[in-house]
Amino acid sequence: MADAPPIYPDDAAVVAVGERFADLTLPKQEWTHAAHFAACLWMLAHRPDLDAERDMPDMIRRYNAATGGVNSAHAGYHETITLASIRAARAHLGESSPETPLNRVHATLMAGPCGTANWLFHYWSPEILMHPSARSTWVAPNLRPLPF
Known part of the structure; x- marks a missing residue:
């Protein structure tokens, strides 16, 4: 995988994003595109008690509500984006060596196609x-299949 500068200085910073997201203390301005993937990688790597596809959607909805956001047909939680992003993070983590620090896994993920908000x-x-239907339920890709 390409060597990319890390967005987060170390694994503890990635873990902190995930934990602060989960306990609803992550400031809304820190809930960036990169932070979404950091929280997902944290969950996949450090929370075997959670199932990302099952648990992340409600966690995002709760986080949105706790930070003043709404979850509606036009704003907030988006099922298709969330599930596609989990698939991308899971695949990328699976391609990484188990010894690779999580902040490096995140950096290479963000240096690739998933690093831009329009990757989907x-x-x-x-x-x-x-x-709105893609926001509320999984909708399969209509241009080409996901590569993972």
Whole structure:
């Protein structure tokens, strides 16, 4: 995997994002695209008691509500984006050596296609991905299958 500068200085910083997300103390301005993936990698690597596909959706909904956001047909939680992102994070983590620090795993994930917020538009057209049905339920890609 490409050598990329880490966004988070060490594993403790990645873990802190995940834990602060889970306990609803992560400031809303820190809930960035990179933080979504950090929280997901934390869950996959450090929380075997949680099932990302089952538990992350409700955790995101709770986090959104706790930080003043809404979860509606047009804002907040997005099922298709969440599940696609979990698949991407899981695949990337699986391709990484178990000895690779989590902040390095995160850095290489963010240095690749998933590092931009529009990465999903390679697989879904905007009108499909941004439709309320894709926000509330999983909608399969309409342009090409996900590579993982």
